[in-house]
Amino acid sequence: MSKKKLDISILVVIILMGIYYISTAVKANEGTPEGELGSGFFPIILGVALISFCLVSILKWLKKTDEILHFDGMKKILLTISIIIVYFLAWEYIGYFYILTFILLFVLFTVFRWPLAIKKSRMITVNLLVSLALMAFIYVLFNNLMYIDF
Amino acid sequence: MDISVLIACGVAIFVGLFVGMLMGALPGLGLMLAISLLLPLSYNMDALSSILMLLAVYQGAEYGGSISAILLGIPGTAMAAATQLDGQPYAQKKSPGKALAFSLTASTIGGLFGGLVLIFLSKPLAAFALKLGEPEYFMLGVIGLLAVAALGSSDAMKASISIILGLMAATVGIDMFTGLPRFTGDILELSDGMNIIALVVALFAFTEIFKMISGNLNKKREILAKDLKVKLTFKELRGVTKSIGIGATIGSIVGIIPGLGANASSWFAYMAAKKTAKNPETFGKGNPDGIVAPEAANNATVGGALLPLLTLGIPGSASIAIIAGAFIIHGIQPGPQVLNNNPELINAIFIGFMFTTIGMYIMGKFMTGMFAKVLVLRESFLVPAILVFSLIGVYTSQNAHFDLWLALGLGVVAYILRKLDFSVAYFILAFVLCPIIETSLRRMVILSQGEIGFYLNRPIFMVLAIISVLILIQSLRNTIIANKNKKAMKENTAI
Numbered sequence: 001m002s003k004k005k006l007d008i009s010i011l012v013v014i015i016l017m018g019i020y021y022i023s024t025a026v027k028a029n030e031g032t033p034e035g036e037l038g039s040g041f042f043p044i045i046l047g048v049a050l051i052s053f054c055l056v057s058i059l060k061w062l063k064k065t066d067e068i069l070h071f072d073g074m075k076k077i078l079l080t081i082s083i084i085i086v087y088f089l090a091w092e093y094i095g096y097f098y099i100l101t102f103i104l105l106f107v108l109f110t111v112f113r114w115p116l117a118i119k120k121s122r123m124i125t126v127n128l129l130v131s132l133a134l135m136a137f138i139y140v141l142f143n144n145l146m147y148i149d150f
Numbered sequence: 151m152d153i154s155v156l157i158a159c160g161v162a163i164f165v166g167l168f169v170g171m172l173m174g175a176l177p178g179l180g181l182m183l184a185i186s187l188l189l190p191l192s193y194n195m196d197a198l199s200s201i202l203m204l205l206a207v208y209q210g211a212e213y214g215g216s217i218s219a220i221l222l223g224i225p226g227t228a229m230a231a232a233t234q235l236d237g238q239p240y241a242q243k244k245s246p247g248k249a250l251a252f253s254l255t256a257s258t259i260g261g262l263f264g265g266l267v268l269i270f271l272s273k274p275l276a277a278f279a280l281k282l283g284e285p286e287y288f289m290l291g292v293i294g295l296l297a298v299a300a301l302g303s304s305d306a307m308k309a310s311i312s313i314i315l316g317l318m319a320a321t322v323g324i325d326m327f328t329g330l331p332r333f334t335g336d337i338l339e340l341s342d343g344m345n346i347i348a349l350v351v352a353l354f355a356f357t358e359i360f361k362m363i364s365g366n367l368n369k370k371r372e373i374l375a376k377d378l379k380v381k382l383t384f385k386e387l388r389g390v391t392k393s394i395g396i397g398a399t400i401g402s403i404v405g406i407i408p409g410l411g412a413n414a415s416s417w418f419a420y421m422a423a424k425k426t427a428k429n430p431e432t433f434g435k436g437n438p439d440g441i442v443a444p445e446a447a448n449n450a451t452v453g454g455a456l457l458p459l460l461t462l463g464i465p466g467s468a469s470i471a472i473i474a475g476a477f478i479i480h481g482i483q484p485g486p487q488v489l490n491n492n493p494e495l496i497n498a499i500f501i502g503f504m505f506t507t508i509g510m511y512i513m514g515k516f517m518t519g520m521f522a523k524v525l526v527l528r529e530s531f532l533v534p535a536i537l538v539f540s541l542i543g544v545y546t547s548q549n550a551h552f553d554l555w556l557a558l559g560l561g562v563v564a565y566i567l568r569k570l571d572f573s574v575a576y577f578i579l580a581f582v583l584c585p586i587i588e589t590s591l592r593r594m595v596i597l598s599q600g601e602i603g604f605y606l607n608r609p610i611f612m613v614l615a616i617i618s619v620l621i622l623i624q625s626l627r628n629t630i631i632a633n634k635n636k637k638a639m640k641e642n643t644a645i
């Protein structure tokens with residue numbers, strides 16, 4: 001992927017965010033008595049500085065040559081993020097933290113260790129045992145020692 | 151002191167050292183991830199134990215980094231890169247255990263020296279800090295940020311944007327002056343501001359996890375497993391005392407200066423030891439002076455770096471900013487007031503700090519072999535475990551699912567931003583410094599009533615203002631030199 005294109009796109013998004021931030025800060029300043037500093041005073045300075053720095057960064061690309069940015073392993077990262085999202089939703093709406101976390105650990109171990117050239121049944125058994133051992137540790141640490149209720 | 155407090159502190163130091171050494175030893179994990187993982191535990195601990203635990207992590211990770219640098223030839227932390235130059239050749243030619251012993255002994259002496267610097271300089275510096283008013287505090291905060299952006303970054307613009315984003319993130323929540331909510335988007339969970347633990351985990355743990363996932367998680371590592379006895383004779387120690395002294399002195403001084411940190415101090419110490427050595431040509435080929443100087447320096451930096459936080463309330467690096475977060479979680483604003491109003495806590499921190507260093511020596515002596523064995527563990531086992539502990543840490547800090555979503559969202563954004571050379575370290579530093587900077591700025595503007603004379607009549611303020619201008623000039627000079635070097639390199643490649 002072109003670093004220049006991605007960088008400029010991100011900087012534009014940050015500039016837009018800066019504009020929204022300033023407009024919210026201006027609104028926050030409304031109704032402030034004269035001679036006093038409203039809650040938007042400092043944020044306005046920050047917003048202006050942010051936009052200025054972003055513009056300079058964009059202008060710097062005029063002199064620089066483009067580079068290729070490598071996003072290796074994107075499929076694995078996206079798969080992991082998807083698994084985490086499903087885990088969050090299940091935890092929030094269904095509960096059963098310890099069971100869900102055990103499943104999360106087992107699924108992640110299996111996904112990450114799948115390319116290993118070992119017998120799959122052996123790998124799954126190891127993954128199950130490691131997930132179980134880790135969950136036992138988490139249960140004792142958080143439930144029995146720290147009294148945290150999930 | 152109550153025996154239960156002593157036990158709690160002892161356990162906290164042990165946990166901190168264990169996690170610090172382990173994470174420091176494992177290449178790719180390191181100090182920031184270790185601190186991020188343990189910070190959430192602070193909520194369920196008393197102030198002293200949690201601060202000592204994080205300081206122990208810092209000390210432990212500094213030594214832990216040298217374990218993989220010596221045994222694997224891969225520095226576990228950036229700070230251990232200088233150690234690797236002589237550590238690995240020494241381990242290959244002579245003995246891995248001796249190389250580790252040089253590293254551990256130097257780290258311990260460096261850590262103790264940094265601790266003494268902290269203890270003896272904190273009182274006079276705090277007394278000086280009490281004379282400072284709002285304008286001076288504002289300038290100190292600004293210098294803290296300018297120094298990291300100017301001295302510690304290759305792209306000053308990206309560093310500045312990261313800092314501004316960190317400051318902006320800290321303005322979310324109730325404004326302390328007016329009591330009105332700002333930038334919360336009517337989200338109740340944001341009314342107290344962004345959860346620092348969610349931020350730290352997102353910026354340091356999640357981004358590191360994504361980075362590891364993007365690589366080969368099943369890579370097998372080979373270590374030098376023979377002769378791991380960490381033992382040094384008195385004669386061997388005497389031979390390297392000069393380099394340890396150089397490292398410890400440089401480390402303590404560099405630690406005090408914001409923006410430099412342990413990475414810079416270990417390289418400065420390595421270069422200084424090489425320059426003053428009788429046989430500099432042996433450096434890089436397994437000279438023990440090349441192991442001890444950077445190791446003494448990076449551990450001495452810890453004590454030095456704590457000095458501006460405890461006396462001025464200004465953290466000089468991201469790791470110290472996270473430790474400042476542990477103070478804030480317990481309702482303590484680090485600075486000269488704490489030193490004067492809560493001397494018991496500060497004295498206990500000083501004593502505990504010395505014990506973390508001694509504890510590091512004991513643990514390093516008896517457990518280095520175990521940490522060495524962990525080095526062969528594949529990342530496919532580590533990543534899910536780290537991820538789950540990070541998620542639990544975020545959730546337990548406020549028992550809020552919202553923080554989990556916040557951490558995940560910010561983690562994804564931060565991963566992309568890191569790829570584009572933005573700095574998550576500067577972001578978190580700015581986040582922690584923001585309350586000091588904003589409060590001081592607003593009070594300063596009100597007090598001055600627009601009169602320039604108000605500032606001109608404050609000599610310390612003027613000195614600090616000149617320092618910040620000098621930092622800006624230095625930053626500009628660095629940028630020009632870097633651009634010239636780049637141009638020259640391009641021309642050379644073209645030829």
